[in-house]
Amino acid sequence: xxxxxxxxxxxxxxxxxxxxxxxxxxxxxxxxxxxxxxxxxxxxxxxxxxxxxxxxxxxxxxxxxxxxxxxxxxxxxxxxxxxxxxxxxxxxxxxxxxxxxxxxxxxxxxxxxxxxxxxxxxxxxxxxxxxxxxxxxxxxxxxxxxxxxxxxxxxxxxxxxxxxxxxxxxxxxxxxxxxxxxxxxxxxxxxxxxxxxxxxxxxxxxxxxxxxxxxxxxxxxxxxxxxxxxxxxxxxxxxxxxxxxxxxxxxxxxxxxxxxxxxxxxxxxxxxxxxxxxxxxxxxxxxxxxxxxxxxxxxxxxxxxxxxxxxxxxxxxxxxxxxxxxxxxxxxxxxxxxxxxxxxxxxxxxxxxxxxxxxxxxxxxxxxxxxxxxxxxxxxx
Numbered sequence: 001x002x003x004x005x006x007x008x009x010x011x012x013x014x015x016x017x018x019x020x021x022x023x024x025x026x027x028x029x030x031x032x033x034x035x036x037x038x039x040x041x042x043x044x045x046x047x048x049x050x051x052x053x054x055x056x057x058x059x060x061x062x063x064x065x066x067x068x069x070x071x072x073x074x075x076x077x078x079x080x081x082x083x084x085x086x087x088x089x090x091x092x093x094x095x096x097x098x099x100x101x102x103x104x105x106x107x108x109x110x111x112x113x114x115x116x117x118x119x120x121x122x123x124x125x126x127x128x129x130x131x132x133x134x135x136x137x138x139x140x141x142x143x144x145x146x147x148x149x150x151x152x153x154x155x156x157x158x159x160x161x162x163x164x165x166x167x168x169x170x171x172x173x174x175x176x177x178x179x180x181x182x183x184x185x186x187x188x189x190x191x192x193x194x195x196x197x198x199x200x201x202x203x204x205x206x207x208x209x210x211x212x213x214x215x216x217x218x219x220x221x222x223x224x225x226x227x228x229x230x231x232x233x234x235x236x237x238x239x240x241x242x243x244x245x246x247x248x249x250x251x252x253x254x255x256x257x258x259x260x261x262x263x264x265x266x267x268x269x270x271x272x273x274x275x276x277x278x279x280x281x282x283x284x285x286x287x288x289x290x291x292x293x294x295x296x297x298x299x300x301x302x303x304x305x306x307x308x309x310x311x312x313x314x315x316x317x318x319x320x321x322x323x324x325x326x327x328x329x330x331x332x333x334x335x336x337x338x339x340x341x342x343x344x345x346x347x348x349x350x351x352x353x354x355x356x357x358x359x360x361x362x363x364x365x366x367x368x369x370x371x372x373x374x375x376x377x378x379x380x381x
Contacts, residue, residue, distance in 0.1 A: 002026075004352065004377045005040025009048040012327050014345050022048060024352035027376035031348055043356055046371060047323075050331040050345050051091025051353025052308055055160060055338060056135055056250060056269065056300040059084060060095045064115065065107040074118035079127070086129035086381050088305040089355040089370045092335075092343060094135035094160050095119070099149055100142020101166075108139065113151040120157075129373070129380035133159040137230075140165050140212040141204040159338060161220045162228035162250060163213050167205045217244045226338055228269070235260040242266065248337050250300070253284035258295040267337040268295055271302040272311035272330075275318070287311075291319035298334045309357065309368045317364035352377035 007021040011032055020034040063077035085093050097115065098108040122128050134157040138145060152158055220227040228248035229241035238249060238260035249261035250269045261268050270287035271280075279286045290296045296319075301308040312330045315321040321329075328345075335344025343351040356372040373381035 002377060004374065004379075005038050006043055006048060006354070006356075007036045007038060007040045008045055009043040009356070010045060011346055012047055012049045012324055013347065014328070014332065015324055017047075017323055019045075022346065022354070024354075024374075024377040027352055027378075029346060029348050029350055029352050032346060047357040047359065047368075048346070049089075049327050049355050049357055051343065051351075051355055051373065051375060052089045052330045053092045053334040053338070053340070053344060054085065054090045054301055054305070054308060054330075055094045055248075055298065055334050056096045056162075056302060057085070057093060057305060058096055058098075058303050059301070059305050061097065061107055062303070068106070071107070071110075074115050075122065078115075078118050078122055082122075082128045082130055082132070084305050086373055086375075087370060088301070089309050089357070089373055090130055090301075090305060091353040091355070091373065091375045091380075092131045092133070092340070094133045094338070096135040096137055098137040098139060098164075099152075100139030100145045109142075109144070109148070111148065111151065116151055116155060116157070129375065131375065133157050135160040135162065137162050137164055138212065138216050140209040140216075141167055141207075142212075143204060143208055145208070145212050146215070158223075158225060160226050160228060160248075161216055162230050162248075163216055163246075164230040165205065165209055166231075167209075213244075221245055229266075232257040232261065238264055238266065248298075251284075252290075253280075255285055255290065255293065255295070258285070258290050258293075262295055267297045267333065269298045269300050269334075269337075270296050272299045272307035273302055273304050275299065275311035275314050276304075276307050288315075288318045291315055291321070297329065298337060299329045309355075309370065313359070313366060313368045314364075 003025040005023050011018045011022055018034055021036055021038050023031045060081045063081040064072055066072055097112055101108040119132055136152050136158055140163055226247045228250045229246045230250045231253055232238050232249050233253045235256055238257055242264040248269055249266040252258040252261055258268055270290055274280050274287035299308060299311050308330050312326045315326040316323060332344040343353050352374055354374040355370060358369045358371055359366045360369050361367050
Protein backbone atom coordinates (compact mmCIF):
# COMPACT_ATOMS: atom_id res chain seq x y z
CA UNK A 1 0.00 0.00 0.00
CA UNK A 2 1.65 3.26 -1.14
CA UNK A 3 2.19 6.00 1.41
CA UNK A 4 2.56 9.74 0.90
CA UNK A 5 3.94 12.07 3.57
CA UNK A 6 3.85 15.84 3.00
CA UNK A 7 5.60 17.93 5.68
CA UNK A 8 6.32 21.60 6.38
CA UNK A 9 2.99 22.62 4.84
CA UNK A 10 0.35 25.13 5.82
CA UNK A 11 -2.58 22.74 5.62
CA UNK A 12 -5.94 24.39 4.88
CA UNK A 13 -8.60 22.47 6.77
CA UNK A 14 -12.31 23.23 7.17
CA UNK A 15 -11.93 25.84 9.90
CA UNK A 16 -8.23 26.50 10.33
CA UNK A 17 -4.80 26.45 8.76
CA UNK A 18 -2.40 23.99 10.44
CA UNK A 19 1.37 24.19 9.93
CA UNK A 20 2.43 20.59 9.95
CA UNK A 21 2.41 17.21 8.23
CA UNK A 22 -0.16 15.18 6.29
CA UNK A 23 0.09 11.42 5.94
CA UNK A 24 -1.88 9.47 3.30
CA UNK A 25 -2.03 5.84 2.22
CA UNK A 26 -4.33 3.69 0.15
CA UNK A 27 -5.63 6.83 -1.56
CA UNK A 28 -6.99 8.28 1.69
CA UNK A 29 -5.81 10.87 4.19
CA UNK A 30 -4.69 9.06 7.35
CA UNK A 31 -3.63 11.91 9.61
CA UNK A 32 -2.95 15.62 9.88
CA UNK A 33 -0.69 16.81 12.67
CA UNK A 34 1.15 19.93 13.72
CA UNK A 35 4.92 19.78 13.46
CA UNK A 36 7.28 18.09 11.03
CA UNK A 37 8.36 14.94 12.80
CA UNK A 38 7.82 12.49 9.95
CA UNK A 39 10.19 12.09 7.03
CA UNK A 40 8.59 13.02 3.73
CA UNK A 41 8.35 15.58 0.95
CA UNK A 42 9.15 19.10 2.18
CA UNK A 43 6.53 21.56 0.88
CA UNK A 44 8.68 24.50 1.99
CA UNK A 45 5.88 26.22 3.89
CA UNK A 46 3.50 26.26 0.90
CA UNK A 47 -0.24 25.92 1.32
CA UNK A 48 -1.77 22.47 0.99
CA UNK A 49 -5.41 22.68 -0.08
CA UNK A 50 -8.02 20.08 -1.04
CA UNK A 51 -8.18 19.13 -4.70
CA UNK A 52 -10.52 21.57 -6.41
CA UNK A 53 -13.96 20.44 -7.54
CA UNK A 54 -15.21 21.98 -10.78
CA UNK A 55 -18.92 21.56 -11.45
CA UNK A 56 -19.29 23.63 -14.62
CA UNK A 57 -16.54 24.06 -17.19
CA UNK A 58 -16.96 24.52 -20.93
CA UNK A 59 -13.25 23.81 -21.40
CA UNK A 60 -13.73 20.33 -22.90
CA UNK A 61 -16.06 21.81 -25.51
CA UNK A 62 -13.36 24.32 -26.43
CA UNK A 63 -10.91 21.48 -27.05
CA UNK A 64 -13.50 19.52 -29.03
CA UNK A 65 -14.19 22.49 -31.29
CA UNK A 66 -11.20 24.86 -31.13
CA UNK A 67 -12.49 26.91 -34.08
CA UNK A 68 -16.02 27.36 -35.45
CA UNK A 69 -17.07 24.17 -37.29
CA UNK A 70 -13.64 22.55 -36.65
CA UNK A 71 -14.24 19.26 -34.79
CA UNK A 72 -11.13 17.88 -33.06
CA UNK A 73 -10.63 14.13 -32.42
CA UNK A 74 -12.14 13.10 -29.10
CA UNK A 75 -9.17 11.53 -27.32
CA UNK A 76 -6.63 14.28 -28.14
CA UNK A 77 -9.24 16.84 -27.10
CA UNK A 78 -9.86 15.01 -23.85
CA UNK A 79 -6.15 14.68 -23.02
CA UNK A 80 -5.55 18.37 -23.66
CA UNK A 81 -8.52 19.33 -21.52
CA UNK A 82 -7.53 16.92 -18.73
CA UNK A 83 -3.96 18.24 -18.60
CA UNK A 84 -5.18 21.82 -18.37
CA UNK A 85 -7.70 20.94 -15.68
CA UNK A 86 -5.16 19.08 -13.53
CA UNK A 87 -2.57 21.85 -13.88
CA UNK A 88 -5.18 24.23 -12.44
CA UNK A 89 -5.43 22.08 -9.29
CA UNK A 90 -8.77 20.51 -10.23
CA UNK A 91 -8.94 16.84 -9.22
CA UNK A 92 -12.69 16.31 -9.79
CA UNK A 93 -14.24 17.84 -12.88
CA UNK A 94 -17.80 17.79 -14.12
CA UNK A 95 -17.30 18.19 -17.85
CA UNK A 96 -20.12 20.46 -18.95
CA UNK A 97 -21.53 19.35 -22.29
CA UNK A 98 -24.27 21.53 -23.72
CA UNK A 99 -27.10 19.98 -25.69
CA UNK A 100 -28.79 22.36 -28.12
CA UNK A 101 -28.05 26.00 -28.96
CA UNK A 102 -29.48 29.01 -30.78
CA UNK A 103 -28.35 27.37 -34.00
CA UNK A 104 -27.68 23.74 -34.87
CA UNK A 105 -24.36 24.13 -36.67
CA UNK A 106 -22.17 24.19 -33.54
CA UNK A 107 -20.86 21.46 -31.26
CA UNK A 108 -23.95 21.54 -29.07
CA UNK A 109 -26.12 20.43 -31.95
CA UNK A 110 -24.06 17.28 -32.56
CA UNK A 111 -24.29 13.75 -31.18
CA UNK A 112 -22.02 13.23 -28.15
CA UNK A 113 -21.91 9.43 -28.13
CA UNK A 114 -18.31 9.24 -29.32
CA UNK A 115 -17.27 11.82 -26.71
CA UNK A 116 -18.74 9.73 -23.90
CA UNK A 117 -17.01 6.62 -25.21
CA UNK A 118 -13.67 8.47 -25.25
CA UNK A 119 -14.06 9.48 -21.59
CA UNK A 120 -14.85 5.88 -20.60
CA UNK A 121 -11.95 4.47 -22.60
CA UNK A 122 -9.38 6.90 -21.19
CA UNK A 123 -10.66 6.48 -17.62
CA UNK A 124 -10.69 2.69 -17.75
CA UNK A 125 -7.07 2.70 -18.97
CA UNK A 126 -5.97 5.06 -16.19
CA UNK A 127 -4.90 7.75 -18.65
CA UNK A 128 -6.58 10.74 -17.00
CA UNK A 129 -5.19 12.92 -14.23
CA UNK A 130 -8.53 14.16 -12.92
CA UNK A 131 -11.70 12.28 -11.99
CA UNK A 132 -14.14 13.06 -14.82
CA UNK A 133 -17.89 13.20 -14.34
CA UNK A 134 -20.58 14.78 -16.51
CA UNK A 135 -22.68 17.90 -16.21
CA UNK A 136 -25.36 17.77 -18.91
CA UNK A 137 -26.54 21.26 -19.86
CA UNK A 138 -30.00 21.06 -21.39
CA UNK A 139 -30.94 23.98 -23.65
CA UNK A 140 -34.70 23.74 -23.25
CA UNK A 141 -35.84 25.49 -26.47
CA UNK A 142 -33.69 23.23 -28.69
CA UNK A 143 -35.99 21.18 -30.97
CA UNK A 144 -33.66 18.15 -30.99
CA UNK A 145 -32.83 18.18 -27.27
CA UNK A 146 -34.40 14.78 -26.57
CA UNK A 147 -32.48 13.18 -29.43
CA UNK A 148 -29.20 14.73 -28.28
CA UNK A 149 -29.78 13.47 -24.72
CA UNK A 150 -30.14 9.85 -25.83
CA UNK A 151 -26.44 8.86 -25.30
CA UNK A 152 -26.58 10.24 -21.74
CA UNK A 153 -29.57 8.20 -20.57
CA UNK A 154 -28.48 5.89 -17.79
CA UNK A 155 -24.83 6.96 -18.07
CA UNK A 156 -23.17 6.48 -14.67
CA UNK A 157 -20.96 9.55 -15.11
CA UNK A 158 -23.89 11.98 -15.23
CA UNK A 159 -23.70 13.74 -11.87
CA UNK A 160 -25.45 17.01 -12.62
CA UNK A 161 -28.21 18.23 -14.94
CA UNK A 162 -28.93 21.90 -15.57
CA UNK A 163 -31.96 23.39 -17.28
CA UNK A 164 -31.12 26.44 -19.40
CA UNK A 165 -32.84 28.91 -21.66
CA UNK A 166 -30.53 31.30 -23.49
CA UNK A 167 -33.27 32.89 -25.59
CA UNK A 168 -32.16 36.53 -26.04
CA UNK A 169 -34.28 39.07 -24.21
CA UNK A 170 -34.41 37.30 -20.84
CA UNK A 171 -32.22 35.77 -18.11
CA UNK A 172 -28.50 36.03 -19.04
CA UNK A 173 -29.31 37.86 -22.25
CA UNK A 174 -31.93 40.24 -20.87
CA UNK A 175 -29.93 43.00 -22.57
CA UNK A 176 -30.16 42.32 -26.31
CA UNK A 177 -27.14 44.50 -27.06
CA UNK A 178 -24.92 42.28 -24.88
CA UNK A 179 -26.37 39.21 -26.61
CA UNK A 180 -25.68 40.69 -30.03
CA UNK A 181 -22.05 41.45 -29.18
CA UNK A 182 -21.56 37.88 -27.90
CA UNK A 183 -23.25 35.96 -30.71
CA UNK A 184 -22.05 38.13 -33.58
CA UNK A 185 -18.51 38.01 -32.21
CA UNK A 186 -18.51 34.26 -31.52
CA UNK A 187 -20.36 33.09 -34.62
CA UNK A 188 -19.47 35.86 -37.05
CA UNK A 189 -23.12 36.71 -37.65
CA UNK A 190 -24.32 39.97 -39.17
CA UNK A 191 -26.84 42.03 -37.22
CA UNK A 192 -29.54 40.82 -39.62
CA UNK A 193 -28.62 37.19 -38.95
CA UNK A 194 -28.69 37.82 -35.20
CA UNK A 195 -32.16 39.42 -35.22
CA UNK A 196 -33.51 36.62 -37.43
CA UNK A 197 -32.05 34.06 -35.00
CA UNK A 198 -33.67 35.88 -32.06
CA UNK A 199 -37.08 35.63 -33.73
CA UNK A 200 -36.59 31.92 -34.39
CA UNK A 201 -35.33 31.36 -30.85
CA UNK A 202 -38.48 32.85 -29.36
CA UNK A 203 -40.64 30.60 -31.49
CA UNK A 204 -38.68 27.55 -30.32
CA UNK A 205 -38.93 28.69 -26.72
CA UNK A 206 -42.73 28.90 -26.91
CA UNK A 207 -42.96 25.43 -28.44
CA UNK A 208 -40.35 23.37 -26.60
CA UNK A 209 -39.15 24.95 -23.33
CA UNK A 210 -42.03 23.93 -21.07
CA UNK A 211 -42.35 20.23 -22.06
CA UNK A 212 -38.57 19.77 -22.12
CA UNK A 213 -38.19 21.31 -18.67
CA UNK A 214 -40.89 19.04 -17.29
CA UNK A 215 -39.10 15.99 -18.69
CA UNK A 216 -35.67 16.80 -17.27
CA UNK A 217 -37.00 17.78 -13.86
CA UNK A 218 -38.67 14.36 -13.69
CA UNK A 219 -35.59 12.57 -15.03
CA UNK A 220 -33.34 14.16 -12.41
CA UNK A 221 -35.75 13.27 -9.61
CA UNK A 222 -36.26 9.67 -10.75
CA UNK A 223 -32.50 9.08 -11.12
CA UNK A 224 -31.40 10.97 -7.98
CA UNK A 225 -29.27 13.40 -10.00
CA UNK A 226 -28.72 16.92 -8.64
CA UNK A 227 -30.49 19.55 -10.72
CA UNK A 228 -29.35 23.12 -11.36
CA UNK A 229 -31.19 26.14 -12.65
CA UNK A 230 -29.29 28.57 -14.86
CA UNK A 231 -29.19 32.37 -14.99
CA UNK A 232 -32.06 32.96 -12.57
CA UNK A 233 -32.98 36.64 -12.91
CA UNK A 234 -36.27 37.07 -11.04
CA UNK A 235 -37.39 35.69 -7.67
CA UNK A 236 -40.10 33.91 -9.66
CA UNK A 237 -37.41 31.94 -11.50
CA UNK A 238 -35.99 30.80 -8.17
CA UNK A 239 -39.42 29.90 -6.81
CA UNK A 240 -40.07 27.72 -9.84
CA UNK A 241 -36.68 26.05 -9.37
CA UNK A 242 -37.31 25.42 -5.68
CA UNK A 243 -40.70 23.87 -6.40
CA UNK A 244 -39.08 21.56 -8.95
CA UNK A 245 -36.47 20.29 -6.50
CA UNK A 246 -33.53 22.24 -7.91
CA UNK A 247 -30.52 22.17 -5.56
CA UNK A 248 -28.17 24.62 -7.28
CA UNK A 249 -28.67 28.11 -8.69
CA UNK A 250 -26.02 28.70 -11.35
CA UNK A 251 -25.03 32.29 -12.09
CA UNK A 252 -28.01 34.30 -10.79
CA UNK A 253 -27.95 37.55 -12.75
CA UNK A 254 -29.30 39.90 -10.06
CA UNK A 255 -28.88 40.38 -6.31
CA UNK A 256 -32.60 39.79 -5.72
CA UNK A 257 -32.40 36.40 -7.47
CA UNK A 258 -29.41 35.41 -5.34
CA UNK A 259 -31.24 36.48 -2.18
CA UNK A 260 -34.24 34.39 -3.20
CA UNK A 261 -31.93 31.43 -3.81
CA UNK A 262 -30.42 31.80 -0.34
CA UNK A 263 -33.87 31.99 1.27
CA UNK A 264 -34.94 28.90 -0.69
CA UNK A 265 -31.91 26.89 0.42
CA UNK A 266 -30.32 26.64 -3.03
CA UNK A 267 -26.53 26.52 -3.33
CA UNK A 268 -25.37 29.60 -5.24
CA UNK A 269 -22.71 29.25 -7.96
CA UNK A 270 -20.92 32.17 -9.59
CA UNK A 271 -18.21 32.37 -12.23
CA UNK A 272 -14.56 32.59 -11.23
CA UNK A 273 -13.79 34.68 -14.37
CA UNK A 274 -16.40 37.15 -13.11
CA UNK A 275 -14.36 37.50 -9.90
CA UNK A 276 -11.03 37.83 -11.70
CA UNK A 277 -12.31 40.36 -14.25
CA UNK A 278 -14.24 42.35 -11.64
CA UNK A 279 -17.60 41.85 -13.33
CA UNK A 280 -19.80 39.85 -15.69
CA UNK A 281 -19.09 39.79 -19.43
CA UNK A 282 -22.89 39.75 -19.90
CA UNK A 283 -23.46 42.92 -17.87
CA UNK A 284 -25.04 41.07 -14.94
CA UNK A 285 -24.27 41.22 -11.21
CA UNK A 286 -20.63 41.05 -10.13
CA UNK A 287 -19.71 37.86 -8.29
CA UNK A 288 -17.67 39.82 -5.73
CA UNK A 289 -20.76 41.85 -4.86
CA UNK A 290 -22.63 38.64 -4.06
CA UNK A 291 -19.62 37.34 -2.11
CA UNK A 292 -19.57 40.46 0.07
CA UNK A 293 -23.26 39.90 0.76
CA UNK A 294 -22.51 36.24 1.56
CA UNK A 295 -24.70 35.20 -1.35
CA UNK A 296 -22.04 33.01 -2.96
CA UNK A 297 -21.30 29.40 -2.05
CA UNK A 298 -19.34 27.98 -4.96
CA UNK A 299 -17.11 29.22 -7.75
CA UNK A 300 -16.96 27.68 -11.23
CA UNK A 301 -14.13 28.26 -13.69
CA UNK A 302 -16.71 28.31 -16.51
CA UNK A 303 -14.44 29.02 -19.50
CA UNK A 304 -10.97 29.52 -17.87
CA UNK A 305 -9.80 26.57 -15.69
CA UNK A 306 -6.94 28.53 -14.09
CA UNK A 307 -9.42 31.15 -12.85
CA UNK A 308 -10.77 28.80 -10.17
CA UNK A 309 -7.81 28.90 -7.78
CA UNK A 310 -7.10 32.56 -8.53
CA UNK A 311 -10.67 33.67 -7.88
CA UNK A 312 -10.89 31.75 -4.61
CA UNK A 313 -7.90 33.60 -3.18
CA UNK A 314 -9.17 36.92 -4.56
CA UNK A 315 -12.17 36.52 -2.23
CA UNK A 316 -9.88 36.92 0.77
CA UNK A 317 -9.07 40.57 0.04
CA UNK A 318 -12.02 41.45 -2.17
CA UNK A 319 -14.81 40.02 0.00
CA UNK A 320 -13.30 39.46 3.46
CA UNK A 321 -13.30 35.66 3.33
CA UNK A 322 -10.88 33.73 5.53
CA UNK A 323 -8.53 31.39 3.66
CA UNK A 324 -10.55 28.30 4.73
CA UNK A 325 -13.80 30.00 3.66
CA UNK A 326 -12.31 30.96 0.29
CA UNK A 327 -10.93 27.47 -0.36
CA UNK A 328 -14.31 25.97 0.58
CA UNK A 329 -15.91 27.73 -2.40
CA UNK A 330 -13.89 25.49 -4.72
CA UNK A 331 -13.80 22.31 -2.64
CA UNK A 332 -16.13 21.55 0.29
CA UNK A 333 -19.13 23.59 -0.92
CA UNK A 334 -19.37 22.11 -4.42
CA UNK A 335 -18.78 18.63 -2.96
CA UNK A 336 -21.75 19.04 -0.64
CA UNK A 337 -23.98 20.49 -3.37
CA UNK A 338 -23.16 17.52 -5.61
CA UNK A 339 -23.56 14.88 -2.92
CA UNK A 340 -19.85 13.92 -2.85
CA UNK A 341 -19.19 12.84 0.72
CA UNK A 342 -15.73 11.33 0.14
CA UNK A 343 -13.84 14.50 -0.88
CA UNK A 344 -13.84 18.28 -0.71
CA UNK A 345 -11.76 18.94 2.38
CA UNK A 346 -8.64 17.81 4.17
CA UNK A 347 -9.66 15.42 6.93
CA UNK A 348 -8.75 11.85 7.92
CA UNK A 349 -10.74 9.25 5.98
CA UNK A 350 -11.35 11.42 2.93
CA UNK A 351 -9.69 11.07 -0.46
CA UNK A 352 -6.12 12.30 -0.64
CA UNK A 353 -6.92 14.81 -3.39
CA UNK A 354 -4.43 17.57 -2.64
CA UNK A 355 -2.84 20.64 -4.19
CA UNK A 356 0.39 22.39 -3.19
CA UNK A 357 -0.02 26.13 -3.71
CA UNK A 358 2.49 28.96 -3.37
CA UNK A 359 1.26 32.54 -3.10
CA UNK A 360 3.41 34.89 -5.13
CA UNK A 361 3.39 38.69 -4.90
CA UNK A 362 1.73 41.04 -2.46
CA UNK A 363 -1.92 41.36 -1.46
CA UNK A 364 -4.39 42.15 -2.90
CA UNK A 365 -2.87 40.88 -6.16
CA UNK A 366 -1.34 37.66 -4.88
CA UNK A 367 -1.10 34.96 -7.50
CA UNK A 368 -1.62 31.35 -6.35
CA UNK A 369 0.79 29.08 -8.20
CA UNK A 370 0.00 25.36 -8.38
CA UNK A 371 3.24 23.48 -7.71
CA UNK A 372 2.01 19.88 -7.32
CA UNK A 373 -1.25 17.93 -7.44
CA UNK A 374 -2.13 14.53 -5.94
CA UNK A 375 -5.23 12.54 -6.77
CA UNK A 376 -6.00 9.77 -4.27
CA UNK A 377 -2.44 10.08 -2.99
CA UNK A 378 -0.84 9.68 -6.44
CA UNK A 379 0.99 12.67 -7.83
CA UNK A 380 -0.50 13.70 -11.19
CA UNK A 381 1.14 17.14 -11.66
